Amino acid sequence: MTEALAGDLIVAAIVAPLLGALLATALPGAARGLGMAAALVTAMAGGGVTAGVFALGPMRIEPGGWGVPLGIALEANGLSAALLGMANLVALGTSVYATSYFGRADKAPHFWPLWLMLWASLNGLFLAADLFNLYVTLELLGLSAAALGALTGSREAVAANLRYLLVGLLGSITYLLGVALIYTGFGALDMAELSQRMAPGPLAASALVLMTAGLALKAALFPLHFWLPPAHANAPAPVSAALSALVVKAAFYLVLVLWTGLFASVVTAAAANLLGLLGAAAVIWGSWRALRAERLKLMAAYSTVAQIGYLFLFFPLLVAMPAGPGRDNLFVALVLMALSHGFAKAGFFLAAGLVQKHAGNDRIAELGGTAQRLPATTFAIALAGSALVGLPPSGGFIGKWLLMQGAVETAQWWWIAVVAAGTGLAAAYVFRVLGQAFGLEPTPIRFVTDARAELPALLLSLVSVGVLGLASGPLWVLLGFDGDAG
Amino acid sequence: MGAPGLSTLLPGAIVLSSLLPGVLIFLVKEESHVLRGVLNMFGAILKLILVGVLIWGVWLGQGFETRITIAPGLDLVLNADALSVLFVTLSTVLWLITTIYAIGYLEHSPNRSRFFGFFSLCVSATVGIALAGNLLTFVIFYEILTLATYPLVAHRGTPDATRGGRIYLAYTMSGGIVLLIGAVWLRALTGPVDFVEGGVLAGMPASAHGQLVAIFALLMLGLGVKAALVPLHGWLPQSMVAPAPVSSLLHAVAVVKAGAFGIVRVVYDVYGVEFAAQLGLLAMLGALASFTIVYGSVMALTQDGLKKRLAYSTVSQVSYIALGTSILGPVATIGGMVHLVHQGIMKITLFFCAGNYAETLGVHRVSQMDGVGRRMPWTTLAFSVGALGMIGIPPIAGFVSKWYLGLGGVEAEQYWVLVVLAASTLLNAGYFLPILYRAWFRPPPPKWPKEHVFPGRFETMGALLWPPVITALLCLVAGILAAAPFSPLEWATLIAQREYGL
Numbered sequence: 001m002t003e004a005l006a007g008d009l010i011v012a013a014i015v016a017p018l019l020g021a022l023l024a025t026a027l028p029g030a031a032r033g034l035g036m037a038a039a040l041v042t043a044m045a046g047g048g049v050t051a052g053v054f055a056l057g058p059m060r061i062e063p064g065g066w067g068v069p070l071g072i073a074l075e076a077n078g079l080s081a082a083l084l085g086m087a088n089l090v091a092l093g094t095s096v097y098a099t100s101y102f103g104r105a106d107k108a109p110h111f112w113p114l115w116l117m118l119w120a121s122l123n124g125l126f127l128a129a130d131l132f133n134l135y136v137t138l139e140l141l142g143l144s145a146a147a148l149g150a151l152t153g154s155r156e157a158v159a160a161n162l163r164y165l166l167v168g169l170l171g172s173i174t175y176l177l178g179v180a181l182i183y184t185g186f187g188a189l190d191m192a193e194l195s196q197r198m199a200p201g202p203l204a205a206s207a208l209v210l211m212t213a214g215l216a217l218k219a220a221l222f223p224l225h226f227w228l229p230p231a232h233a234n235a236p237a238p239v240s241a242a243l244s245a246l247v248v249k250a251a252f253y254l255v256l257v258l259w260t261g262l263f264a265s266v267v268t269a270a271a272a273n274l275l276g277l278l279g280a281a282a283v284i285w286g287s288w289r290a291l292r293a294e295r296l297k298l299m300a301a302y303s304t305v306a307q308i309g310y311l312f313l314f315f316p317l318l319v320a321m322p323a324g325p326g327r328d329n330l331f332v333a334l335v336l337m338a339l340s341h342g343f344a345k346a347g348f349f350l351a352a353g354l355v356q357k358h359a360g361n362d363r364i365a366e367l368g369g370t371a372q373r374l375p376a377t378t379f380a381i382a383l384a385g386s387a388l389v390g391l392p393p394s395g396g397f398i399g400k401w402l403l404m405q406g407a408v409e410t411a412q413w414w415w416i417a418v419v420a421a422g423t424g425l426a427a428a429y430v431f432r433v434l435g436q437a438f439g440l441e442p443t444p445i446r447f448v449t450d451a452r453a454e455l456p457a458l459l460l461s462l463v464s465v466g467v468l469g470l471a472s473g474p475l476w477v478l479l480g481f482d483g484d485a486g
Numbered sequence: 487m488g489a490p491g492l493s494t495l496l497p498g499a500i501v502l503s504s505l506l507p508g509v510l511i512f513l514v515k516e517e518s519h520v521l522r523g524v525l526n527m528f529g530a531i532l533k534l535i536l537v538g539v540l541i542w543g544v545w546l547g548q549g550f551e552t553r554i555t556i557a558p559g560l561d562l563v564l565n566a567d568a569l570s571v572l573f574v575t576l577s578t579v580l581w582l583i584t585t586i587y588a589i590g591y592l593e594h595s596p597n598r599s600r601f602f603g604f605f606s607l608c609v610s611a612t613v614g615i616a617l618a619g620n621l622l623t624f625v626i627f628y629e630i631l632t633l634a635t636y637p638l639v640a641h642r643g644t645p646d647a648t649r650g651g652r653i654y655l656a657y658t659m660s661g662g663i664v665l666l667i668g669a670v671w672l673r674a675l676t677g678p679v680d681f682v683e684g685g686v687l688a689g690m691p692a693s694a695h696g697q698l699v700a701i702f703a704l705l706m707l708g709l710g711v712k713a714a715l716v717p718l719h720g721w722l723p724q725s726m727v728a729p730a731p732v733s734s735l736l737h738a739v740a741v742v743k744a745g746a747f748g749i750v751r752v753v754y755d756v757y758g759v760e761f762a763a764q765l766g767l768l769a770m771l772g773a774l775a776s777f778t779i780v781y782g783s784v785m786a787l788t789q790d791g792l793k794k795r796l797a798y799s800t801v802s803q804v805s806y807i808a809l810g811t812s813i814l815g816p817v818a819t820i821g822g823m824v825h826l827v828h829q830g831i832m833k834i835t836l837f838f839c840a841g842n843y844a845e846t847l848g849v850h851r852v853s854q855m856d857g858v859g860r861r862m863p864w865t866t867l868a869f870s871v872g873a874l875g876m877i878g879i880p881p882i883a884g885f886v887s888k889w890y891l892g893l894g895g896v897e898a899e900q901y902w903v904l905v906v907l908a909a910s911t912l913l914n915a916g917y918f919l920p921i922l923y924r925a926w927f928r929p930p931p932p933k934w935p936k937e938h939v940f941p942g943r944f945e946t947m948g949a950l951l952w953p954p955v956i957t958a959l960l961c962l963v964a965g966i967l968a969a970a971p972f973s974p975l976e977w978a979t980l981i982a983q984r985e986y987g988l
Binding site: 442 | 630
């Protein structure tokens with residue numbers, strides 16, 4: 001792959017879904033076909049960018065040739081490429097699933113334009129190289145996500161997603177305030193330029209606090225998670241999958257970029273510990289609520305709260321760990337957990353949607369028969385569930401192993417107790433569902449009943465278990481670490 | 487052993503030889519008995535052949551290692567040393583026999599594709615545990631075993647089965663988390679923990695000894711759940727709701743044995759038995775094992791349910807392995823190691839027989855067993871061999887184990903071992919002999935609780951009858967020919983020699 005081709009792919013990953021969205025709006029009758037075609041092209045472009053970064057290393061392009069500060073710059077580095085690759089695979093799987101889930105029903109013409117819009121803003125967010133473009137994509141992402149979430153039109157869905165929309169706006173405004181502070185203080189928005197001008201001080205610190213607070217709200221970090229469970233649980237299944245696996249992850253990606261990149265010199269151990277504490281609370285509280293949830297999708301939504309918590313547990317460790325292989329491992333483990341959760345949660349929600357469709361509801365206590373009639377779907381839930389618990393082999397297991405190892409090495413033992421408690425609770429809520437699948441209902445007729453809907457769920461779950469759990473080595477290469485871990 | 491690459495592929499192939507058929511079995515339609523049977527037997531026989539090659543190679547001193555790098559510094563290692571060969575062979579042979587038994591046992595019952603799929607995964611995980619070459623690999627397969635066994639325990643789908651499955655999962659999952667913490671801690675302290683004959687930790691500085699003791703406690707806690715060390719044994723009697731082939735596998739090969747095997751691995755190949763003794767860890771383990779031996783036997787005395795009695799007997803008998811491990815000296819080591827095999831073949835015989843009584847006569851309780859010997863002579867003969875072996879009557883395999891354990895205790899001048907053995911033997915006799923008396927000497931009742939007459943000239947279906955008869959024969963052969971080459975005893979001696987560097 002050449003540099004030029006990789007640059008074109010970066011542009012294509014954003015333009016293709018936008019174009020698809022426009023076409024699907026213009027020709028609602030053909031929305032499904034057009035949407036699926038755009039999805040294929042986008043996923044190939046997104047995957048291509050990841051492959052390009054893997055082969056060639058980080059790259060940066062300035063489309064139009066205007067150059068910073070006038071034009072727009074796009075950048076793909078190891079971290080963004082990793083998330084971009086995951087997001088595009090998950091989005092592709094979700095699209096295939098959606099062709100079956102929505103079919104040609106009256107919701108389909110509304111779904112496809114909004115969905116491609118969301119995808120475009122997501123890709124744009126991962127590829128944006130300056131703080132303002134990040135704001136724009138973040139805002140677009142929030143808007144399209146809330147609109148998609150309300151697609152069922154039920155009263156709960158509309159109420160939950162209206163709240164989601166307002167919370168999202170509040171979050172992005174707070175983030176924008178931080179950006180404004182940065183611009184007044186340092187006179188630049190491009191991250192590469194900013195990182196050279198960045199100096200610790202009250203201004204940078206307050207900007208970081210504002211931006212982090214806004215993003216934490218969008219990433220649903222405890223105690224700012226209150227909006228997430230109703231919004232994610234009431235959305236249509238493919239939308240829930242994208243919201244939980246990708247949209248929340250986008251806000252988290254920004255926090256990570258700011259804390260470990262741009263503001264690395266501003267961050268203090270105390271601040272990182274605060275994030276870690278909130279993460280710990282999220283792990284315990286989210287898992288506990290997931291265990292108490294009576295509906296499958298609500299359970300999955302609370303599990304997202306907990307899983308986001310795990311990601312924040314890494315911050316105090318990253319700050320305490322001296323640079324070197326140990327810190328590299330922690331960073332990769334963090335990305336690995338984010339990716340693993342992305343695949344697993346998407347697979348889980350897609351499978352949960354199928355169960356809901358077949359059973360007519362998603363009350364956990366009543367899904368025994370359905371789970372037993374749909375072996376492939378139940379397997380998807382089982383695989384995704386074990387990745388969420390962090391059972392081996394899965395990306396979640398490797399992530400937790402390295403997380404705990406980092407906690408031992410930096411002598412922060414208390415995080416191990418959090419991980420252990422979270423794992424126990426997660427096992428309890430996952431097996432509360434799976435236990436339903438071993439009842440006295442009749443034997444299933446065949447393994448797969450609805451390939452187009454069941455296979456994406458199964459494959460996404462399988463990636464989180466088989467690929468990330470047994471061959472996570474390439475992630476070290478992608479993120480640019482040599483990985484002689486020792 | 488000509489072909490290049492065999493030494494790096496064989497351990498992986500042994501795991502895959504049951505894993506891949508298992509995955510395919512899930513996809514098999516419920517009514518395709520023949521295809522499912524072919525897949526099952528193909529995997530079981532292929533594995534047996536591969537293990538045969540492995541035994542020969544290890545006997546000649548050749549090394550086998552499959553290594554997959556999951557991530558930098560985290561390797562999945564499958565490695566064959568003498569100890570892993572012992573466990574691999576046991577599980578492969580008994581898997582073949584149990585598969586035949588299970589095909590007969592589950593004829594006409596629902597969800598067989600699911601059952602045999604998980605059954606194969608369960609054995610793959612066990613073989614993975616046996617071949618694990620480092621602590622990470624061991625933990626991975628140990629957890630997979632938990633997951634693969636749960637659906638088998640809960641298979642019946644009755645409220646009882648669901649409850650048993652939940653209890654099983656609660657215990658083993660908690661144990662798994664504790665084991666994981668111990669493994670991560672050790673990894674952070676020393677780097678990758680490979681299993682090496684003679685141990686790897688003896689060179690650690692004295693300042694780390696406190697941490698090593700704490701890690702040992704965590705590891706034993708995690709392994710003790712599956713090995714059913716008191717007070718972590720609560721799940722075992724509850725999981726008796728599982729179908730008979732599962733109970734057989736659980737008790738003889740897979741779960742309980744995996745815990746015991748893990749204890750052996752940690753003591754010999756991680757800490758090193760001499761270093762463990764020096765840290766005072768063996769005394770701790772020995773006390774726990776002795777208490778478990780006596781407690782399990784006492785509890786077995788009070789059970790009327792046949793499978794429950796056998797379950798408590800397992801609690802007691804598996805701890806012989808831990809007991810042998812906890813005594814410093816090659817003779818005790820031989821006793822513990824050989825019991826790994828002997829307990830397996832004896833206990834699987836007993837569980838097969840219990841399954842036959844239940845399936846053919848509807849007999850589930852000891853108090854219903856009057857005169858079963860007349861109705862089912864072959865099954866009862868096999869049961870008698872297993873039971874007498876458990877008590878330790880020569881020339882059955884169990885005698886060899888107890889002999890070496892006792893001798894090992896004397897050699898190490900730890901005479902309390904003899905007291906434990908004597909007490910346990912008396913108790914064993916106390917709960918097994920009344921069963922034999924009832925079965926052979928009491929008159930049968932006019933009507934069995936739920937009799938099921940199978941066509942053919944035998945007392946029950948062939949697929950149910952031959953497995954216990956064969957394993958009972960194995961118990962006799964292992965006892966009578968204990969000194970023959972490739973007998974379990976000879977192999978245990980080989981292990982002890984390599985562990986102590988003799």
